[in-house]
Amino acid sequence: MNHTANTPNILEVNHLSKRLGTFALDDVSFALPQGFIMGFIGENGAGKTTTIKLMLNMLAKDKGEIKIFGQEHLQYEREIKERIGVVMDSPYYVDAWTMLDIEHAVSSFYSKWDHSRYMNLLEHFSLEPKKQLKALSRGMKMKLMVAVALTHDPDLLILDEPTSGLDAVARNELMEILRIFMTDERKGVLFSTHITSDLEKVADYITLIHKGRILETQTKDELLEKYLVVKGGLNLLTTEQRQMLIGYREHSVGFDGLIDCASLRHLPTSIVTEPSNFDEIMIRFNMGGEIDE
Numbered sequence: 001m002n003h004t005a006n007t008p009n010i011l012e013v014n015h016l017s018k019r020l021g022t023f024a025l026d027d028v029s030f031a032l033p034q035g036f037i038m039g040f041i042g043e044n045g046a047g048k049t050t051t052i053k054l055m056l057n058m059l060a061k062d063k064g065e066i067k068i069f070g071q072e073h074l075q076y077e078r079e080i081k082e083r084i085g086v087v088m089d090s091p092y093y094v095d096a097w098t099m100l101d102i103e104h105a106v107s108s109f110y111s112k113w114d115h116s117r118y119m120n121l122l123e124h125f126s127l128e129p130k131k132q133l134k135a136l137s138r139g140m141k142m143k144l145m146v147a148v149a150l151t152h153d154p155d156l157l158i159l160d161e162p163t164s165g166l167d168a169v170a171r172n173e174l175m176e177i178l179r180i181f182m183t184d185e186r187k188g189v190l191f192s193t194h195i196t197s198d199l200e201k202v203a204d205y206i207t208l209i210h211k212g213r214i215l216e217t218q219t220k221d222e223l224l225e226k227y228l229v230v231k232g233g234l235n236l237l238t239t240e241q242r243q244m245l246i247g248y249r250e251h252s253v254g255f256d257g258l259i260d261c262a263s264l265r266h267l268p269t270s271i272v273t274e275p276s277n278f279d280e281i282m283i284r285f286n287m288g289g290e291i292d293e
């Protein structure tokens with residue numbers, strides 16, 4: 001689907017701030033247009049789960065605005081929640097519950113809860129409905145959470161590390177489910193993950209958060225085009241040129257680092273460039289450089 005100027009945002013976060021002890025989520029803004037999947041990436045402790053909890057009112061914001069389906073998220077909380085499917089990074093059900101008990105507890109919150117859909121999803125993931133939560137492996141629990149999140153036919157999926165603990169086969173199954181989910185252009189997915197290869201397959205947009213602040217939010221292709229990995233011999237760059245690199249690192253025979261393409265013209269033409277990827281971008285920003293004030 002092509003993004004046009006009049007595509008409405010299914011999710012919008014404006015100037016969101018929240019202080020938690022020494023950590024602060026600081027002026028976070030990004031928007032996900034309807035019909036797309038956004039990957040939400042950043043190092044451990046960057047603020048991904050905090051941002052998601054604020055959206056879901058599991059935490060109260062200090063400042064800022066969150067709009068879901070174009071509506072203020074607290075003012076229309078009930079209506080909005082009916083239309084969202086959520087997977088958090090740790091399951092929050094009682095260990096002794098079976099999958100049927102979980103259905104019993106959750107289904108009353110959703111007018112569109114569909115028992116046969118739940119059974120089909122459990123079967124798809126090879127989950128036995130009478131099994132207790134405590135008898136499930138980490139990956140099986142994650143699949144169960146995904147099944148629960150999809151059963152009421154949500155319009156927006158908010159997934160906090162849904163692929164953690166899943167093997168390559170299960171991750172692929174989940175990506176396939178997201179692809180099918182997105183065939184309906186009115187839907188959207190926000191998806192935080194450490195496994196950036198999953199995003200390379202399915203994400204349309206990427207938002208990169210670092211130490212509570214948004215560094216980048218744009219389409220996947222724009223982000224990958226924006227940064228290049230550069231390499232060269234030790235004496236190739238002046239101190240000033242070195243400072244343009246993000247995550248500059250020297251080793252025995254040379255250096256490497258990340259460069260914003262807009263600054264590339266300031267570097268020697270003999271410099272070697274390679275395409276970057278999400279891991280590279282995340283790691284280099286964590287190493288510091290240009291943007292670390």
Ligand SMILES: Nc1ncnc2c1ncn2[C@@H]1O[C@H](COP(=O)(O)OP(=O)(O)OP(=O)(O)O)[C@@H](O)[C@H]1O
Pocket residue numbers: 020021022023042043044045046047048049050051089
């Ligand atoms: N209730 C709390 N009180 C104090 N600090 C908190 C609280 N909850 C989270 N934090 C801090 O907020 C920061 C961001 O945490 P958050 O869970 O949002 O990170 P994350 O990006 O989801 O990381 P991960 O990739 O490890 O899941 C961390 O430094 C964490 O210690």
Ligand SMILES: [Mg+2]
Pocket residue numbers: 048049050089160
């Ligand atoms: Mg988290």
